[in-house]
Amino acid sequence: MALPPTPPPRSGLLVIQPLRRKHCAECRRGSLSMLVLEEGAPRCLDCADLGHLVFLPRGDTALTRRSREESALSAVVVRFNRRKSRYERQGVLVEEAALARAEERCLADAEARRRRRVRDARRRAAEDARFTDAFAAEIRRLFPGCPAERARAVAAHASVRGSGRVGRSAAGRALSEGAVVWAVRASVRHLDTPYDRLLMEGVPRHEARRRIAADVESVLGAWREAGADGGRGREGRGAGAGPPRRKGTTPGPPS
Numbered sequence: 655m656a657l658p659p660t661p662p663p664r665s666g667l668l669v670i671q672p673l674r675r676k677h678c679a680e681c682r683r684g685s686l687s688m689l690v691l692e693e694g695a696p697r698c699l700d701c702a703d704l705g706h707l708v709f710l711p712r713g714d715t716a717l718t719r720r721s722r723e724e725s726a727l728s729a730v731v732v733r734f735n736r737r738k739s740r741y742e743r744q745g746v747l748v749e750e751a752a753l754a755r756a757e758e759r760c761l762a763d764a765e766a767r768r769r770r771r772v773r774d775a776r777r778r779a780a781e782d783a784r785f786t787d788a789f790a791a792e793i794r795r796l797f798p799g800c801p802a803e804r805a806r807a808v809a810a811h812a813s814v815r816g817s818g819r820v821g822r823s824a825a826g827r828a829l830s831e832g833a834v835v836w837a838v839r840a841s842v843r844h845l846d847t848p849y850d851r852l853l854m855e856g857v858p859r860h861e862a863r864r865r866i867a868a869d870v871e872s873v874l875g876a877w878r879e880a881g882a883d884g885g886r887g888r889e890g891r892g893a894g895a896g897p898p899r900r901k902g903t904t905p906g907p908p909s
Contacts, residue, residue: 669690679695708749710745721756724749789821820837847869
């Protein structure tokens with residue numbers, strides 16, 4: 655049976671992975687996993703003087719490029735795709751020593767990339783720490799009565815890189831008042847009110863928020879007002895503690 659159409663001409667040597675069993679027209683050896691067409695007849699790699707080359711499958715662009723650069727003799731390997739009616743590249747044949755040198759170069763680059771990733775991670779960690787400090791300081795400015803430890807915890811939670819939380823939004827990175835207040839409000843809602851318990855009991859979210867709205871505003875108001883009275887009357891309160899509960903409110907879970 656005849657071979658598929660001849661691959662289009664290209665610079666360099668071309669080797670074919672046949673779809674059906676083929677025998678070398680010169681030495682009659684078969685079946686061939688790779689062959690070279692010479693004057694329309696298949697030749698095995700040994701008869702085509704390419705038998706000393708090793709096959710490097712496609713997939714690693716840098717390794718392929720460097721292997722061909724290092725190899726005095728190389729060939730492109732293709733296979734016919736019946737569905738697409740065209741030849742497609744499968745890899746290259748290169749000298750074994752050239753492949754080894756190319757792998758060493760790629761490993762050296764990989765180590766350099768690893769060191770760069772470590773440096774970048776350290777830089778990002780330092781940036782994140784500075785941003786968290788700034789976010790916590792802004793919380794304390796807006797809510798002087800918020801304990802420092804609580805402000806730090808809110809800032810750290812809101813500003814986790816890649817979390818999509820308010821601290822990573824454009825407004826959060828700009829330390830806008832709205833973003834900072836939103837982060838504090840969310841913390842108070844979950845830690846200082848029965849909001850989570852209401853959700854677990856099946857109360858719809860909007861209804862649960864309506865029920866605990868007064869408690870949230872009470873805590874936020876107390877934290878704001880603490881700056882005006884110098885914190886009088888709040889000595890001895892633990893981190894995250896809110897003001898005394900108003901009559902008729904449900905005490906929230908501990909922080």
